[in-house]
Amino acid sequence: MKSILLSLFTFVTFATAAPLVFEGTDGPGKGKHIVFMADDHEYRSEESLPGLARLLAKHQGFKCTVLFGIDPASGEIVAGDASNMPGIEALDTADLAVVFLRFQNFLPEQMKHFDDYLKRGGPIVGLRTATHGFKIPKDAPYAKYSFDYKGSDYELGFGHQVLGQTWVGHYGKNHTQSTRIDIVPDKASHPILRGVKDVWVQAGGYVGKPTSGEILTMAQPLNGMTPDSPADTTKPPMPSEWTRSYKSASGKEGRVFTSLYGTSEDITNDGYRRLLVNGIFWALGLEEQIKADLNIAFVGPFKPNTFAGGAYARGIKPEMYAGWDSPIPANANTKKPEKPKKK
Secondary structure (H helix, E strand, C coil), X not given: CHHHHHHHHHHHHHHCCCCEEEECCCCCCCCCEEEEEEECCCCCHHHHHHHHHHHHHHHHCCEEEEXXXXXXXXXXXXXCCCCXXXXXXXXHHCCEEEXXXXXXXXXXXXXXXXXXXXXXXXXXXXXXXXXXCECCCCCCCCHHHXXXXXXXXXCCHHHHHHHCCCCCCECCCCCCCCEEEEECHHHCCCHHHCCCCCEEECCCCECCCCCCCEEEEEEEEECCCCCCCCECCCCCCEEEEEEEEEECCCCCEEEEEEECCXXXXXXXXXXXXXXXXXXXXXXXXXHHHCCCCCCCCCCCCECCCCCCCCCXXXXXXXXXXXXXXXXECCXXXXXXXXXXXXX
């Protein structure tokens, strides 16, 4: 009985472990709370989002909470594998949610906080796989958020209804084709594009077909993994970043900035990182505070792992990223543990 009680206590402790919080002090973001939701299988959101959160807190004064997919038994980050996001109640006090999820099926008591956030029209920044952030059985309480939801009341789920696009498909090959992102000429004066130049990302292209909104940039797949690689002439540019709004159940219009990129290696490009930071400011209604020379320098060591399916760093708990100087990631051990051999 004692061992059972201990096991239950351990489960509850890890399942409700405190999230990673970076407390800003001074800057244009003072008094604003951003919640980052990192849980995808491939693109290392568990590295890119704490990297972004830390610089936004340190340089710009935001309070930044970072949530991860957590193994309830060990308390470790298991990117994409657990559909468990302890601390998600942080959305109750969030001014912005930055969503980088893929095919999640959180427990109803966790999804309730996300549902409540959208019902009040909270602004959203959606990155890469957020277009297909949820995969929820059709008989589940929050099935409507699933990327393939068939109901006419919320067709194709969160991606389609909020971000402006559900999952469509790839438009370039990862690790052999990188992507150049160009500003749409007549959008150059948009606040999100202030100071943005030379945008190149290492992720292969995604098909960009937003249902509505203001398209700011176009993505050109390249035949190679350097910024000067030649363009793939068989693939003309596709939309890659856009703004739009969604109407909440409360009647409020929520601002949305969508990017089809955002991997751990993508944000090492200064132009792309500035694009994301500016998009975050805009979604919060702080466009007047966007300066062309806004400080976007990384805080502490940031040496990301190369993205790949299931290739997240093992043995990392959120608290290992606390403070300004801890390395992200905390280790480079992405090897999957070997399965015990059958005797």
